[in-house]
Amino acid sequence: FFSSAARRCRLRMISGFLILNLKGEIVIHRFYRDDVSKQVAEAFGGKVIASKETGSQPPIKIIEGASFLYVRHKNLYFAVTTRSNLNPSLAFEFLFQWVRILKSYLGAEFDEDTVRNSMTLIYELFDETLDFGYPQQTAIDLLQIYINLGSAKSLGVEKKVAGGLTAQLTGIVDWRREGLRYRKNEVYIDVLESVNLLMGPNGNILRNECAGQVVMKTQLSGMPECKFALNDKLHIEKESQDGRPASAEDKKRRAVEIDDCTFHRCVRLGKFDAERTITFVPPDGEFELMRYRVTDNIKLPFRLIPVILEESKNKLTISVKVTAQFGNSVHASNVVVKIPVPPNTARTKINTTHGRSKFEPDQKAIVWRIKRFPGGGEFTIQIDVDLMQTTRAKIWSRPPISMDFNVSGFTSSGVYVRYLRVYDKSGYHANRWVRYMTRAGQYQVRI
The missing domain is CATH 2.60.40.1170 (Mu homology domain, subdomain B)
Incomplete structure (x- = not known):
């Protein structure tokens, strides 16, 4: 989730973690410091969460000098409280990750009753994800291995699992379990774009941009390394400078100038900055590899x-x-x-x-x-x-x-997947499927 040094430096301390229902009642909580009392937390529930105006309330409230940051998932609220200078964006990312963690343990439709019936598990998760108010390990695969250690039936199995856990705790790749095996190795790639347009009554374009995301679903054995490329103009120019010839597909389609992009933490940013190459060891299952934005040469659908x-x-x-x-x-x-x-x-x-x-x-x-x-x-x-x-x-x-x-089957930006290469020491072949989809964002024409 965060590196330890960055985590402690940027996020500061969380005093308490609360899960509340729609009535403002605290379902379960854990306080890590004594600078925020339970009475103040109950006041937060009574004054903010139970309010009829909850939908229009900002997600940050200060009550008796304590800051409360909260998000809603169905009929539950997840909140952290602090008296230190908390970084809001990282705190909200931590809360959203906690929702994802509970989905993985309790199912996507978990509710208040599910939480009340799983308190022992949730207290374990409190202890593993926060240490004295500092966020620690939030990788779902690793949490599931660690919390399930007690189910090992023999000392040999327990040592084996614990050894694998130690390797993941001390290694770089904590988002993927070792020892994964699939009968068919497959990768599904979705390139999803949202096109925004504001056109004047005389046909002049006032605003026009594409916001895209690349979503992958991987079913790959072992610990493969993947190389992925779009028709990014800078990447193609870099290949040309290195003497690599353009493919027939590259000659047929234009290169796209991507304005900015963000990546999943599995991507090696150093390689991207140096070579414009997207290299990564993928998580298992579905994840968002990257987001990007394009503002030039957009083809309006x-x-x-x-x-x-x-x-x-x-x-x-x-x-x-x-x-x-x-x-x-x-x-x-x-x-x-x-x-x-x-x-x-x-x-x-x-x-x-x-x-x-x-x-x-x-x-x-x-x-x-x-x-x-x-x-x-x-x-x-x-x-x-x-x-x-x-x-x-x-x-x-x-x-x-x-x-x-x-x-x-269409992208307004003209972005397409040039290649996805999968490298694994066993040398297996991975099947790849790519799907393109463009949908409307704010698509408006003035009259």
């Missing part, structure tokens, strides 16, 4: 052209043409176009070339749904709007048209 004609004070016509700008080999699914109408709308008459549409008075909008939108397709909607007469002439603010969609 959809183009919207709205036209509004005000025929009179009580009548207007809105037409919107939507064009899919991706190839016909892929399609979009669950496309939703939300077209705002004035708040004094009385009646609407809607004609569409495809899909289903409906006036939603609560949303003050026409919601147009297209289940399957083929690449290169073009559909239109025309809306005749009758307005009620009002005593006060209020100018319509014209909120933007918004879109929601999923496009499989």
